Amino acid sequence: MRLNRPALLLFSAFSVLTLPGVAQAQAQRAPLAADGAQVNSIVAVINGDIVTRADVDGRRRLFALNAGLNVTPEVLQRLTPQVTRLLVDERLRVQEVQRRRIPVADADIAQAVQELERRNGLPAGALVAQLRRAGVEPRVLYDQLRVQIGWARLIRQLLGPQAEPTEAAVAEVIAGQRARTGQPEFLVSEIFIPVDDPSEEPEVRGFVDEVVSQLRRGVPFPVAATQFSQAQTALQGGDLGWVGSEALDPEVAKIVTQMPPGAVSNAIRVPGGFQIVALRQRREVGRDMATVLSLRQAFFPFSGTLDPNNPTQQQIQTVERARALANSARSCEAVEAAARAGGSGRDPDPGEVRLESVQPPPLRQLIAGLQPGRASQPVIAPDGVAVIMVCSRETRNQAELTPDAARQQLVRDRAELLSRQLQRELRRRAQIEMRS
Numbered sequence: 368m369r370l371n372r373p374a375l376l377l378f379s380a381f382s383v384l385t386l387p388g389v390a391q392a393q394a395q396r397a398p399l400a401a402d403g404a405q406v407n408s409i410v411a412v413i414n415g416d417i418v419t420r421a422d423v424d425g426r427r428r429l430f431a432l433n434a435g436l437n438v439t440p441e442v443l444q445r446l447t448p449q450v451t452r453l454l455v456d457e458r459l460r461v462q463e464v465q466r467r468r469i470p471v472a473d474a475d476i477a478q479a480v481q482e483l484e485r486r487n488g489l490p491a492g493a494l495v496a497q498l499r500r501a502g503v504e505p506r507v508l509y510d511q512l513r514v515q516i517g518w519a520r521l522i523r524q525l526l527g528p529q530a531e532p533t534e535a536a537v538a539e540v541i542a543g544q545r546a547r548t549g550q551p552e553f554l555v556s557e558i559f560i561p562v563d564d565p566s567e568e569p570e571v572r573g574f575v576d577e578v579v580s581q582l583r584r585g586v587p588f589p590v591a592a593t594q595f596s597q598a599q600t601a602l603q604g605g606d607l608g609w610v611g612s613e614a615l616d617p618e619v620a621k622i623v624t625q626m627p628p629g630a631v632s633n634a635i636r637v638p639g640g641f642q643i644v645a646l647r648q649r650r651e652v653g654r655d656m657a658t659v660l661s662l663r664q665a666f667f668p669f670s671g672t673l674d675p676n677n678p679t680q681q682q683i684q685t686v687e688r689a690r691a692l693a694n695s696a697r698s699c700e701a702v703e704a705a706a707r708a709g710g711s712g713r714d715p716d717p718g719e720v721r722l723e724s725v726q727p728p729p730l731r732q733l734i735a736g737l738q739p740g741r742a743s744q745p746v747i748a749p750d751g752v753a754v755i756m757v758c759s760r761e762t763r764n765q766a767e768l769t770p771d772a773a774r775q776q777l778v779r780d781r782a783e784l785l786s787r788q789l790q791r792e793l794r795r796r797a798q799i800e801m802r803s
């Protein structure tokens with residue numbers, strides 16, 4: 368039996384992979400330190416807490432794997448200054464979370480790991496196994512997640528009533544957006560690196576320039592933002608969402624309005640530190656009509672990589688199983704049930720999908736031609752086969768600001784301001800000793 372040439376699957380086009388490099392990580396090991404030393408020396412002391420060489424090595428390995436970088440001594444050495452500074456700031460955050468008794472249970476970490484596995488299409492336990500094969504102790508990931516979760520909870524607690532915007536405040540945001548109808552707005556991602564002491568600015572500038580260099584060498588912006596940004600948006604890979612120029616720092620707005628989509632800025636000096644921004648898209652306020660779909664997908668994995676000219680018996684049977692589902696399924700519930708019964712670990716629901724943004728074009732054409740309730744024929748890829756069904760289709764103005772979105776925007780802005788203020792205060796009060 369000859370199978371058709373492989374096509375990209377829907378889950379590949381739409382999944383937001385929080386750890387994109389981990390799924391492809393090789394069991395490549397480098398020395399504990401770039402110079403081959405095995406001594407777990409102390410590199411920093413923060414209010415009595417220490418950061419060790421092993422801490423730095425584990426985090427830089429995790430970043431290198433996430434970013435898809437080769438884990439070589441040269442790469443690890445290049446990452447050392449950024450990672451060391453990040454770990455110092457994280458120690459300060461952990462100390463404050465603990466001082467205020469903000470709980471972060473092991474169950475919270477487990478849930479976060481499960482979410483990472485779900486978004487990466489990995490079965491339970493696979494992420495930890497991949498980290499270990501790549502020479503990264505799972506504790507490195509657990510520690511990072513614990514800091515992120517605890518700090519976010521602390522900031523929300525400190526916001527108090529400001530975490531629940533009034534209806535009047537929400538209405539004001541919506542009215543302001545409608546008044547700007549037709550003006551440009553921008554889909555922006557950010558990385559913010561603070562400068563807490565003017566004497567440290569040259570060192571921080573070098574740090575930020577190296578992050579920019581990594582981005583231009585192909586490191587995904589969400590990965591760099593998650594690892595290095597001190598903004599609240601780091602939890603969302605730096606995503607600021609759609610903003611007008613008036614919502615940005617004037618120096619940032621001046622650059623963003625001139626950037627082409629897809630570009631990454633140089634370091635921009637802003638109050639409190641440096642900002643790096645990526646412009647993903649631009650549009651006019653209030654004007655962005657789109658075809659929005661809800662979908663279901665069932666994925667059936669192959670036991671090995673497909674050779675279209677010489678498929679294995681398992682691959683032939685898997686394609687036949689997908690074809691039977693395509694011919695029999697009459698509802699999205701049926702496709703979802705088949706997906707969960709298949710046990711692939713892939714989420715059958717990719718969430719709302721904008722048809723115009725689907726890549727590659729052949730996949731967009733396939734989905735565009737599907738009527739709601741009609742399953743696609745099997746879509747074959749090197750690692751498996753999928754069946755896709757459109758559940759609903761509607762034309763929607765994506766630029767219309769909803770009350771929920773306005774509320775989230777208000778809370779995000781308030782949380783960001785408070786987070787930066789608190790981080791500066793923690794740095795100012797801290798006793799930090801850096802060791803070579």
